[in-house]
Amino acid sequence: MERIVVLGAGGFGRETLDVIQAINSARPRWEIVGVIDDAPASVQLDRLEARGVPWLGALDTFLGSSAEPVWFTVAVGSPTARRRLHARLEGAGHRPATLVHPAAHVGSQVSLAPGTIVCGGAQISTNVTIGVGGHVNPNATVGHDSxxxxxxxxNPAAVVSGDVTIGATSLVGAGAVILQGLSIGEGALVGAAACVTRSVESGRMVKGIPAR
Ligand SMILES: CC(C)(COP(=O)(O)OP(=O)(O)OC[C@H]1O[C@@H](n2cnc3c(N)ncnc32)[C@H](O)[C@@H]1OP(=O)(O)O)[C@@H](O)C(=O)NCCC(=O)NCCS
Structure with missing residues (x-):
């Protein structure tokens, strides 16, 4: 068994614990050391306790106390926060895990970089590349050659059609659809339930149908 810590005690942190536990049910792989979070709410601590997973304290506390390198996963929804937290853990010698729920479908010629989390029900088609720290939430689809x-x-249930490129730190909201062949620039934000029919420039937020 390999030791893993989860960064983030929020909803996605606990969904990521579910991903790890589902992987372990298929084949025991991970020993969950605990969850790191700078300021968990008491309700979040109660929910961790109820599932028997310890809180390991704030990130500084963890980095100051841990001698042994462990695997880590950053279960934080904000792409830029995720990048910063990942860099701190990796800089301290810890290793980013790639986690794929056994109920996700991952096609042929798919490359998932370290730190990626693919949740249950996600569908990743063929010839897809996902960069470092990518999150594919439950029931989201990433089309071929993207x-x-x-x-x-x-985010959950979003549909990225085929031949789409998405720049670093962009977020596609729940249930949004990006039509085939489009480019989404870096740091863009696609609102929940949007239908994106034109390419989106870097740093832009679009929403609605068609997305504007
Ligand atoms: C689009 C989005 C980024 C806008 O965030 P925001 O700038 O904080 O927007 P606000 O909540 O202040 O709303 C501003 C206006 O946009 C509208 N709006 C917000 N989200 C919208 C959406 N997805 N589609 C259409 N209109 C939306 C609001 O109704 C409001 O309209 P009004 O000014 O006429 O009242 C955000 O609402 C969103 O969709 N984020 C994705 C969330 C997601 O995926 N959640 C699932 C997590 S698992």
């Missing part, structure tokens, strides 16, 4: 740069979040 390329997601580092730190991209695809």
């Amino acid at each position: 390329t997601l740069d580092d730190w991209v979040s695809i």
